[in-house]
Amino acid sequence: MSRARFRRLLGLSGLILYCGLLLVSSLPVVLGPLRALRPLESTAELLLHFVGVTPGLEVFPGRSKARAIPHMACFRVMGEGDTKVVLFDDLERCRRRRIEPLRDPFQVFQVKSLLGPLVDLNLGHRRSLVLEPMQPLFLFSDYYCHVPAAERAHVRTVNIDTLYIGLNLDDGSTGVVTMGGRRDCRQPSWEIRRP
């Protein structure tokens, strides 16, 4: 066998292995009933994960049976130190029920990051900010504790007031939930506070 032929077959083996890993790790529904294949699927996922390859993702899993869905959320972030300082405020949008899509990348990022943890906390499911789903709240509050405006006012606590508008899927009506909380900038914990 020539060296070129050998290299070609070696490459082919690698390609077959890689493509096999992609396919095996992406077919959980098909492999589900075949329990013997589960270790194969897990191994494929692990190997791809190790090299940073994601076979695929669900963007909208749609598994929730809730009849209310998030419609809009607005925040007011207030720092308290030597003086009170408003660090972010778009509550007025929600107060006026002005339903409009978010365009600003920071606002989208903030809502995506904060809404999940705040809803979870408000429903009393979780408390620790160390848990992964809670982490965005810790990271955002830590960010606000140290933005230049907060540093100038020697901010020691950050309060986040939230207006959350939900949409009822059955009748199209909307409802407002107020949520709030406080972060002591020196502690990685969250204190729930009704605004």
Added chain:
Amino acid sequence: MSKLEEFFYEPIRFRGLFVMRAAFGLIAIFYYLRLVPYLQVFFGPSGVGGHDTAARWPSFPIAVTEGFEHYELLRYVAQPGVVWGLWLGLLVSATCFALGLLTRPAGLVLAALHVVFAAHQPHLTMGWAQLYPAFVVYLALAPSGQAWSVDAWRRQRKDPSVVGSWSVTPWALRVLQVHVLAMYATAGWPRLTAHAWLHGETVLHAVADTRFGRWGWDWQALQPLLAAATYYALVLEPAATLLLPLRITRRWCALGLIALHLGIELLADVGMWQFMMSAAVLAFLPDTWFSWIPGLRSAPLPADLREPSPSAYS
């Protein structure tokens, strides 16, 4: 075995490869330019989850993007200028990749720098950023700069006897195709047991939520249309895993998917998902469908590359 060897190695004529390269480069340019006003907030040392937070809370287990944990380097960057430099490097590599200038190294640098940025913020990108670098690496490894590129233009300028060719050894393109199938399998099949999908409500969830929706309309009134859109996606994406590999259904399925992705893009903003998947699905269209594009209309083939039969790819 010989069938597999043929599948991965037999040269094919596919002009879409060069279009895909340009599209993937443009996606990065568009996405990262949009982030300019907030670059330091998202990725800088004093930004959300940045170096300063990590330094203040050294024992806090800050999460990173799943799959990219080995590449979370920005947390160690204490200088905002370094973040600007990396961002600039990413934009330059994306531009070179789109134009086909130093195509292969530009693509690999683009993928690497994108991974560094994407690793830092798990909640910024809705997941598309996790798939993007793999696709770019495939395109960089494929001869995607062979034509319709500055590289090809420079080669020809240097030596006018060099003849451009649309024929490529397709192994990297084949891997990309398999990855696209894996993507639709992962996203599509689990939906068949998901409540909101089965009840035709998922598109309503997406468009009525101001985090994603592009329009502030009364979506409840349009629910029958949104339910039809939900069922279209519910059927097409799992079906794509079966229809894309079949020659007879491939192109129509690919067109259906592109329509789906562009339709979603019209209604909702979920990052670069729709542009990325539309660009990736181009890999399943016939070569001749790209012949209207200026610069891809015609070119003689080198004698050593035989013209594949029409059924070989298209």
